[in-house]
Amino acid sequence: MVSAEEGAMLQDRTFVIAGAGLAGAKAAETLRAEGFRGRIALIGTEPEIPYERPPLSKGLLLGTAQREQAYVHDAQWYAAQNVDLRTATTVNAIDADKRRVRLSDGDDLGYDKLLLATGASPRGLGVPGAGLGNVFSLRTLADSDRIAAAVQAGTRLVVVGSGWIGLEVAAAARLRGATVTVVTPAALPLRRVLGDRLAKVFLGLHREHGVEFRFGTRVRELRGGPDVAQVVLTDGATINADVVLVAVGVEPNTGLADQARLPVDDGVLVDRHLRTADPDICAAGDVANVDHPLLRSRIRVEHWDTALHSGPVAARAMLGQDAVWDRLPYFFTDQYDLGMEYAGWVPPGAAAQVVIRGDEQGREFIAFWTVDGRVAAGMNVNVWDVTEQIQALVRAGLDGHAPDPARLADPDVALPELLP
Numbered sequence: 001m002v003s004a005e006e007g008a009m010l011q012d013r014t015f016v017i018a019g020a021g022l023a024g025a026k027a028a029e030t031l032r033a034e035g036f037r038g039r040i041a042l043i044g045t046e047p048e049i050p051y052e053r054p055p056l057s058k059g060l061l062l063g064t065a066q067r068e069q070a071y072v073h074d075a076q077w078y079a080a081q082n083v084d085l086r087t088a089t090t091v092n093a094i095d096a097d098k099r100r101v102r103l104s105d106g107d108d109l110g111y112d113k114l115l116l117a118t119g120a121s122p123r124g125l126g127v128p129g130a131g132l133g134n135v136f137s138l139r140t141l142a143d144s145d146r147i148a149a150a151v152q153a154g155t156r157l158v159v160v161g162s163g164w165i166g167l168e169v170a171a172a173a174r175l176r177g178a179t180v181t182v183v184t185p186a187a188l189p190l191r192r193v194l195g196d197r198l199a200k201v202f203l204g205l206h207r208e209h210g211v212e213f214r215f216g217t218r219v220r221e222l223r224g225g226p227d228v229a230q231v232v233l234t235d236g237a238t239i240n241a242d243v244v245l246v247a248v249g250v251e252p253n254t255g256l257a258d259q260a261r262l263p264v265d266d267g268v269l270v271d272r273h274l275r276t277a278d279p280d281i282c283a284a285g286d287v288a289n290v291d292h293p294l295l296r297s298r299i300r301v302e303h304w305d306t307a308l309h310s311g312p313v314a315a316r317a318m319l320g321q322d323a324v325w326d327r328l329p330y331f332f333t334d335q336y337d338l339g340m341e342y343a344g345w346v347p348p349g350a351a352a353q354v355v356i357r358g359d360e361q362g363r364e365f366i367a368f369w370t371v372d373g374r375v376a377a378g379m380n381v382n383v384w385d386v387t388e389q390i391q392a393l394v395r396a397g398l399d400g401h402a403p404d405p406a407r408l409a410d411p412d413v414a415l416p417e418l419l420p
Contacts, residue, residue, distance in 0.1 A: 001034055013038040015318060016101055016109055018091040018256060019117030020044020022052050022304065023285030025072040026311035027115055027318075032081045034319055040083045041109055043101075047088040048141050049075050054304050056144040057165050058334055061151075061172035070141065091118075094260040096278055113318040116257060116268055116276075116283040117311065120250035120302060125160065129222030135244045138165055150243045153177030158231045158241040160219055162189035164333055166247035167202065171335040174209045181212045181239055183219060183231065197354050198367055198379070205338055205363065214239070250302060252287045265289060267300040272324050274314040282317055284310040294326050294398055295345055303331035328391050338363055341387050344377025344394040352376060355408050358383060366390070373402030389415035396420055 015031060017024040020042050028042050044050065051070040059065025068074075078085040090104040100110050122137035124130060136147050147169065151157055155178040159166045162184035170180045182189065188199035189206070203213070217235040222228050222244065231239040252267040262276045263269040267289030274282045274290065285307040289300040309327055316323035332341045346352050350371045358365030364382040368375050368390075374397030378390035393403070396419055403418040 011037040013112040014041065014110060015039070015113045015115070016041045016043065016091075016111040017115045017117055018043055018101065019115075019119055019285070019287075020046070020050045020085065020087065021117060021119050021285065022050065022072055022307040023119075023311035023314075024115065024117035025050035026308060027117065027284060027315040028078075028081070028083050029073070030312040030315035031319070032083070034316060034321075036319060038112075040081075041111075042078070042083055042085045043089050043091050043103065044085070044087050045090045046140055046142075049073070049078070049085065049087060051141060052304060052308075053139075054332075056141065057138055057168040057172065060141075060144050061148050061169065062175060063148075067141070091256060094256055094281075096260045096262075096281065099280060112280065114281045115311075115314050115318065116281065116287060117285045117307075117314075118253040118256060118287050120252045120286040122246065122250050123248050125219055125222075125246050125248070127219055127221055129224065129228065130246075132222055132224050133227035134242060135222060135228050135246065137246045138169060139250070147243070147245065151176055151178050155179070156240055156242045157181070157245065158183060158239055158243070159245045159247060160184075160231075161245075161247035161249070162186055162213070163193075163247060163249065164190070164331070166245065167206065167335060168333060169245050169247065170206060170211050171209070174206075174211060175336070178243075179212075180210070181214060181241075182206070183214045183217060183233060183239075185216060185218050187215055189213070194379075195352070195354060195369075201360065201363060201381070202335070202338075205336060209336055250286070252289075252300065254287060257283070257287075265298075269298070272326070273317040273322075274310060274325055275317055282314040284314040290325050292326070293324060294328070294395070295347075297347065299329070299345065301329045301331075303329070305330040328394055330387070330391075338382060339384075340379060340381045342377065342379040343387055343391045344369070344375070346371065346376045350376070353405075355405055357409050357411050368393075368408055370397075370402075370405070370408075373405070374398075374400065375403065375408070386415060392416075392419055 050072040055065045055070045093102040157178045159182045191199045217233045220234045221232040223230040254264045257268040268283040272293045286302045313323045330343045352369040355368040367379045369377040375393040401420045407413045
């Protein structure tokens, strides 16, 4: 917390936040909560005030959430907190030597500290016909609105990609009465994240709800005009389609960092305090590739929890506090009647073993990924109020603790009893 004296000293300073998503909005909120009295300029490319993204593929598509529920704060909050929120405006360039940013509206702002919270952009297909109508990606509120309007009962939806966004939209579309086909080069959905055994849980879930999968193939071409009508696959098959969702991942928006000559490698490289190589520039959210002190590795996480909590850490670092990003990766999903939370991180290439506690077939269980006996990650499926306990086991594993596998799998053994 900034003292009253420190706050007075900082009141003539300007902090600019490039990116008005969840990370940027939470950074602005934290700056004020910590007593910063200087100018805050929050610059966002979208016309919307800052909002959270999970409802885009869940409640908003299902019609169970209202648009206003996605907003981080209502519009009046920014004026009340003296935050200069500029929507439909982009930071086009950084002059790091002069500590100035140039905006798309022609304005030029000086800054004392700058936060890059520029997020990520969906990858495109790059095939003939990708520009046809009713070919969507899902990243923004406007995208969600368009998909919700296009996908109705009887709509033939083809989802390209079998990751979290693709499967969440597939579930929402089936519940809206659409027919859904998922196209993926993988052998199973979510295989890269979950491995074969747990990926089959999600495969079974979607098949029970009528989703068709085309594995081991890619999109060669989209046909139609003006709207998409057919999806042609590399295996020679053709699928009739009214709507196509492209959900093949995202790329971090590192253009500003590149232009400012900041080190970039799958995101903007930052230290444990979320500071870049320039001491006056931090990065948070999807765009930040963090030197994680607990995981002892660089890691970039694209999930809601990272944006929610990294914005505040960056804000405190901008204020000169000893704030450290040491939070374990966490994400969640809701698909049909399955709710899931995942916490932890399995190092790429690690030989992980899966330990199941509970009813895997009934989809009410906890899965643990262990590496050399230590818990590296855990996923609770339709089992609630255990995330903190799972994270405690992961942290203990990072310190070298390896619980007995039989006790780890035994639902009668309380999770806290497995801690050292």
